Amino acid sequence: MKWILSRKVRWILIxxxxxxFMFSSRMNAQTSLPSDFGAKGALQDQDISIEEALTYAxxxxxxxxxxYEAVTKKFGTILPFSQIIQSEQQHIEALTRLMNxxxxxxxxxxxxxxxxxxxxxxEAFQDGVKGELDNIAMYEAFLTIEKLPxxxxxxxxxxxxxxxxxxxxxxxxxxxxx
Numbered sequence: 001m002k003w004i005l006s007r008k009v010r011w012i013l014i015x016x017x018x019x020x021f022m023f024s025s026r027m028n029a030q031t032s033l034p035s036d037f038g039a040k041g042a043l044q045d046q047d048i049s050i051e052e053a054l055t056y057a058x059x060x061x062x063x064x065x066x067x068y069e070a071v072t073k074k075f076g077t078i079l080p081f082s083q084i085i086q087s088e089q090q091h092i093e094a095l096t097r098l099m100n101x102x103x104x105x106x107x108x109x110x111x112x113x114x115x116x117x118x119x120x121x122x123e124a125f126q127d128g129v130k131g132e133l134d135n136i137a138m139y140e141a142f143l144t145i146e147k148l149p150x151x152x153x154x155x156x157x158x159x160x161x162x163x164x165x166x167x168x169x170x171x172x173x174x175x176x177x178x
Contacts, residue, residue, distance in 0.1 A: 032114070037114070038056055038059040038063045039063075039131075039135050042138040042142070043141065048145060050104075050152065051104050053142045054098060054099050055104070055107055057095050057139070058092060058095040058099065058106065060134070060135055060138060061088055062110075063131070064088045065088040065089065066111040068085045068088060070118075071117060071118065071128075072085065080166070080170070081124070081128070087162055087166065091159050094158075122174065125170050125173040125177055128166070139159055143156055
């Protein structure tokens with residue numbers, strides 16, 4: 001009888017541990033990026049308003065910041081990620097100023113839920129390249145918006161050009177990681 005109770009207790013413990021494991025795995029799981037978020041959303045939108053452009057832009061900058069922070073959290077303070085984090089914060093500040101100026105609601109920064117740390121440094125560089133290519137394409141699309149105010153055109157151009165520099169750094173890092 002004592003052995004049977006111990007067996008039951010073991011099965012209960014195993015069941016509890018499985019539940020804990022399943023729950024903790026879900027808590028750490030990355031949520032899929034919505035199709036209408038950041039550059040992904042902007043590049044699918046055929047008729048972008050100024051409000052939508054600024055919203056997509058800040059979402060994409062949030063995403064880049066979260067991506068690069070995840071890399072440095074996992075691998076430490078490595079270049080160029082640690083420097084580009086500062087740039088992404090400046091991009092967010094520039095977009096925040098414009099959104100305040102145009103009285104556009106600033107979306108919550110929830111990008112961390114869409115990002116997980118890559119397995120290797122090489123993957124980190126590959127993700128950086130992909131993210132910057134999408135970011136550049138997004139700003140190129142914004143620059144074709146009819147009657148785009150000059151202040152927006154200037155900021156979008158500056159952010160696109162900064163992303164081109166980030167792309168060079170990530171491509172260099174990718175070449176070095178092979």
